Amino acid sequence: MIKLAPSILAADFANLGAEIEKIDKAGAEYVHIDVMDGLFVPSLSLGFPVIKSIRKYSNRVFDVHLMVENPDRYIDETAQAGADIITVHVEACKHIHRTIQKIKEAGKKAGVVLNPGTPLETLEYILEDVDMVLLMTVNPGFGGQKYIETMTTKITNLRKMIEERKLTVNIEVDGGIKLDNLSKVIEAGANIIVAGSSIFNEDTAKNIHNFKEVIKRYS
Ligand code: DX5
Ligand code: ZN
DSSP states (O other), rough: OOEEBBBGGOOOGGGHHHHHHHHHHTOEEEEEEEEEEESSSBBBBOOHHHHHHHHTTOOSSEEEEEEEEGGGHHHHHHHHOOEEEEEEEEEGGSSHHHHHHHHHHTTTTEEEEOOOOSGGGGGGGGGOOSSSEEEESSSTSSSSSSOOOOOHHHHHHHHHHHHTTTTEEEEESSSSSHHHHHHHHHHHOOOOOEESSSSSSHHHHHHHHHHHHHHTOHH
């Protein structure tokens, strides 16, 4: 099943509740929430009070992407704020296996994120433990960047790795996904699609409709 996860980083923060209702109504299955700490990535975005406030506007899956150093410090708060999936960067964790267990102990789905330059080998001994792998298709920190072409092979190779092990791990892609490269990442093996600037841009509902039209061809 291919799911769409609009990244609210590109939404109008003054009207977040309404923005979330809009994507929910238009049929996006996930809400992708980018938390940045100004340390792991240069920018700051939003934190737990915001996640808590928007939780009441949608029952969709809250997919929280933690771009923070040592995310162990925030797993419980992220869970309590209303996350359904918590994803952490392998580059930001000293003990990634332990962090994954911590997410599961909090009763949430666990995801790990790999920056573009981080090899798939880092997943070797943790792939069995996660629900989702998020492959960054841009360097994290900002919306509106260009898709890094070499990431297509990385998606293909990860899908192969998952199939060889007969696992059901989801592959999420994040960064620079637009209507014109959507088919490419799906064909490579991605099944959760994050998109920020290409969704929250002029007519959000229409953008979601267009994305879903492409996705439908693969369902
Ligand atoms: C980038 C974030 C993304 C971002 C994607 O660090 O993780 O989720 O919002 O934005 P677009 O789709 O505009 O590249
Ligand atoms: Zn993200």
